[in-house]
Amino acid sequence: MEVTISTAELLTTDGIPLKQSLRKAERRNKLRAFLLVFPLLLFIFVTFVMPIGDMLLRSVDDSQINSVFPNTFDEYKNWDKGADELPPEEVYKSLFFELANGDKRQIGKALTRMNYAKSGWKSLIKKTTREIKKIVKKGEEPVSYKDTFININKLWADPTYWYSFNQMVKDRSSIYYWNALDRTFDEEGDVVLQDEKRRMYIKTWLRTFKVSVYVTIFCLILGFPVAHLLANLPLRYSNLLMIFVLLPFWTSLLVRTTAWIVMLQQNGVINGILVWLGVISDDGRIQMVYNEVGTLIAMTQILLPFMILPLYSVMRVIPKSHMRAAQNLGAKPVTAFLRVYLPQTIPGISAGGLLVFVLAIGYFITPELVGGKDGKLIGSWIAYHLKTTLNWGLCAALGAILLGIMLIFYWLYNKIVGIDNIKLG
Amino acid sequence: MNDTSQSFVKFEKIDKSYDGEVLVVKNLNLDIAKGEFVTMLGPSGSGKTTTLMMLAGFETPTNGEIFLDTKPISKIPPYEREIGMVFQNYALFPHMTVAENLSFPLEVRKISKPDIKEKVQKALDMVELGNFGTRFPAQLSGGQQQRVALARALVFEPRLVLMDEPLGALDKNLREQMQYEIKHIHDRIGITVVYVTHDQSEALTMSNRIAVFNDGVVQQLSTPDILYEKPENSFVAKFIGENNTLNGVVKEINGSSCIVDLDNNQGTIKALKINVNEVGEKTQLSIRPERVSINDGNNEENSFTGKIEELIYLGDHIRARLDVCGNNEFIVKVPNEGNFSHKEGDTLNLSWNSEDVRALDI
Numbered sequence: 001m002e003v004t005i006s007t008a009e010l011l012t013t014d015g016i017p018l019k020q021s022l023r024k025a026e027r028r029n030k031l032r033a034f035l036l037v038f039p040l041l042l043f044i045f046v047t048f049v050m051p052i053g054d055m056l057l058r059s060v061d062d063s064q065i066n067s068v069f070p071n072t073f074d075e076y077k078n079w080d081k082g083a084d085e086l087p088p089e090e091v092y093k094s095l096f097f098e099l100a101n102g103d104k105r106q107i108g109k110a111l112t113r114m115n116y117a118k119s120g121w122k123s124l125i126k127k128t129t130r131e132i133k134k135i136v137k138k139g140e141e142p143v144s145y146k147d148t149f150i151n152i153n154k155l156w157a158d159p160t161y162w163y164s165f166n167q168m169v170k171d172r173s174s175i176y177y178w179n180a181l182d183r184t185f186d187e188e189g190d191v192v193l194q195d196e197k198r199r200m201y202i203k204t205w206l207r208t209f210k211v212s213v214y215v216t217i218f219c220l221i222l223g224f225p226v227a228h229l230l231a232n233l234p235l236r237y238s239n240l241l242m243i244f245v246l247l248p249f250w251t252s253l254l255v256r257t258t259a260w261i262v263m264l265q266q267n268g269v270i271n272g273i274l275v276w277l278g279v280i281s282d283d284g285r286i287q288m289v290y291n292e293v294g295t296l297i298a299m300t301q302i303l304l305p306f307m308i309l310p311l312y313s314v315m316r317v318i319p320k321s322h323m324r325a326a327q328n329l330g331a332k333p334v335t336a337f338l339r340v341y342l343p344q345t346i347p348g349i350s351a352g353g354l355l356v357f358v359l360a361i362g363y364f365i366t367p368e369l370v371g372g373k374d375g376k377l378i379g380s381w382i383a384y385h386l387k388t389t390l391n392w393g394l395c396a397a398l399g400a401i402l403l404g405i406m407l408i409f410y411w412l413y414n415k416i417v418g419i420d421n422i423k424l425g
Numbered sequence: 426m427n428d429t430s431q432s433f434v435k436f437e438k439i440d441k442s443y444d445g446e447v448l449v450v451k452n453l454n455l456d457i458a459k460g461e462f463v464t465m466l467g468p469s470g471s472g473k474t475t476t477l478m479m480l481a482g483f484e485t486p487t488n489g490e491i492f493l494d495t496k497p498i499s500k501i502p503p504y505e506r507e508i509g510m511v512f513q514n515y516a517l518f519p520h521m522t523v524a525e526n527l528s529f530p531l532e533v534r535k536i537s538k539p540d541i542k543e544k545v546q547k548a549l550d551m552v553e554l555g556n557f558g559t560r561f562p563a564q565l566s567g568g569q570q571q572r573v574a575l576a577r578a579l580v581f582e583p584r585l586v587l588m589d590e591p592l593g594a595l596d597k598n599l600r601e602q603m604q605y606e607i608k609h610i611h612d613r614i615g616i617t618v619v620y621v622t623h624d625q626s627e628a629l630t631m632s633n634r635i636a637v638f639n640d641g642v643v644q645q646l647s648t649p650d651i652l653y654e655k656p657e658n659s660f661v662a663k664f665i666g667e668n669n670t671l672n673g674v675v676k677e678i679n680g681s682s683c684i685v686d687l688d689n690n691q692g693t694i695k696a697l698k699i700n701v702n703e704v705g706e707k708t709q710l711s712i713r714p715e716r717v718s719i720n721d722g723n724n725e726e727n728s729f730t731g732k733i734e735e736l737i738y739l740g741d742h743i744r745a746r747l748d749v750c751g752n753n754e755f756i757v758k759v760p761n762e763g764n765f766s767h768k769e770g771d772t773l774n775l776s777w778n779s780e781d782v783r784a785l786d787i
Binding site for chain 2: 327
């Protein structure tokens with residue numbers, strides 16, 4: 001049988017095409033919905049999207065130094081490193097004038113950047129600038145700029161200084177990312193490992209991972225039974241217990257962290273009790289804080305609610321009859337738990353796990369305070385460079401890598417569990 | 426059927442209390458024969474679900490013992506009882522497909538893969554869901570989920586199947602259809618079924634026998650027809666079917682019948698003596714609406730008049746609410762034979778046989 005499909009456009013009673021009429025009716029609703037979320041959208045854009053964009057740009061930005069020494073860098077590019085040991089005369093000449101006439105503050109900033117590439121640049125240029133200014137004041141014009149430089153300081157004859165220019169001559173540079181992974185550029189511009197003394201980021205990255213994974217696992221082990229209890233108690237009791245779970249949220253993070261120092265330090269409460277009980281001797285007090293152990297203990301406690309809450313919300317809606325049904329069907333309680341209950345809590349486990357892991361990987365205050373030297377995480381380095389060395393490019397690169405890792409985990413999570421399965425409450 | 430040697434399930438002096446103060450089930454004695462379909466019927470909180478849970482092993486009796494196939498089962502954990510159960514909301518495992526749900530009880534019994542496959546398919550065919558094995562429960566309608574739950578409770582060939590208000594979540598049409606399906610499956614495979622419901626029509630449709638629960642006590646245990654036609658106390662009379670009541674005092678007892686003076690001098694009624702023992706006792710008389718006949722008023726015994734308070738047209742019959750002997754909730758069902766011409770406010774002559782009036786407790 002042949003089915004004929006009417007191709008004529010559907011019309012409303014008034015003869016307007018139905019689709020057009022519908023669009024018109026919907027437009028108002030859409031506009032209203034948009035206006036309602038617009039303030040939040042704007043807020044998020046200004047306070048979240050723009051800073052992250054700025055961070056990502058900053059992590060590859062090398063334009064400042066290029067604006068300070070434009071001619072020098074242009075001439076530098078003409079240097080044939082194979083043929084001549086040192087750069088040609090024009091490079092020295094451009095640098096001479098750019099140092100003599102440049103803005104002092106901008107040069108200062110550029111020097112900081114140059115010092116990342118090779119330590120020693122800052123003092124060398126400062127000294128040199130002073131001498132150059134004297135020469136300019138006298139009104140002399142050097143016969144050879146190159147010799148003038150070398151006369152001022154013989155380091156100007158050291159090609160390794162000049163090689164370090166290599167990584168700065170472009171407006172965009174990946175050097176901060178390589179630095180964040182204990183790598184740098186050699187004179188040929190190839191990526192090489194840092195000196196052994198300066199390798200600390202890989203170690204910290206690995207520790208950050210390890211601590212985050214352990215904290216996630218501990219939170220799961222400790223949080224699962226609590227969430228199960230909360231989900232199965234009568235509402236009266238579970239509400240009371242829930243307050244205990246949420247109590248940490250109402251206490252300052254700093255207070256909780258310092259409380260852990262009081263508890264865990266060598267003359268602290270726990271060691272005191274252990275000595276008093278005779279479990280350990282007075283000389284054998286255990287070092288539990290200012291190391292990785294302290295970081296693990298404190299972070300597990302602080303992040304525990306983030307595991308319990310999603311687990312609780314998932315467990316609460318699993319009917320109690322399921323465990324009964326499984327047993328009724330012949331499964332021993334353990335089997336019933338493993339095959340019927342546990343699989344149904346996976347959305348909660350994965351949501352809690354992802355949440356705790358992502359929070360842990362970027363955690364700062366607690367590891368900073370209780371971590372000591374061995375317990376510091378990558379967040380501490382970001383803070384250090386942000387406040388102390390002012391190496392914002394490296395900060396941005398570290399932050400961007402952190403962001404990338406989180407996105408990878410999010411992607412993996414979505415692949416394996418499916419983001420629709422996430423349940424936070 | 427009440428012979429202990431024959432009974433397949435036997436509740437003996439079962440008491441159950443959750444808090445040590447209130448008995449949820451009081452001195453329950455119940456025998457169920459093999460292959461029987463027994464329904465526990467009662468209002469919510471009457472102890473029927475608790476009784477079922479004790480049988481399934483999820484609650485322990487406070488006193489007494491339950492025997493299954495002559496063996497006491499109090500010490501046997503639920504997973505070794507070999508009792509199938511259909512739960513109120515089906516309790517299908519949402520993370521497993523229909524086929525996986527059905528193979529679960531077989532897998533934990535370590536049955537071989539090919540056997541599992543065959544049994545699962547057979548069970549699915551039985552509930553007419555042969556092609557639904559790969560679906561997840563959430564992709565099925567309520568009625569289909571119900572059937573899967575039923576198939577899962579039967580697939581491991583349990584000794585006994587319990588059903589805890591299994592049709593409660595379905596709409597009316599589907600519920601009625603499923604009642605017949607469950608009944609047919611029971612007839613076909615002859616398994617013993619203990620069924621819990623608060624819906625009397627469901628109980629009447631499906632059961633061999635019905636135990637009417639109230640307040641933790643079995644009020645009456647009988648076949649559906651006896652329960653309806655010969656209720657032994659006023660609770661059963663009120664709970665099963667529609668019922669007109671008249672209150673009075675026993676005036677005279679003559680063997681199996683008695684004479685009752687209605688309250689407020691509304692007259693005297695001859696009734697069957699069921700749940701009264703002596704003259705002067707207060708009693709509640711029970712008459713089914715369909716046993717009241719409307720006539721010209723020359724019946725020799727139990728002849729009364731009633732004023733029509735309300736008429737409701739229901740197609741096959743007209744439901745008349747009358748004021749009879751001071752009870753203005755007296756219902757009479759008039760068959761729609763096309764010749765009923767009375768209006769509200771008219772007075773009708775009513776009569777009934779004294780065998781249809783039962784003098785019960787109050």
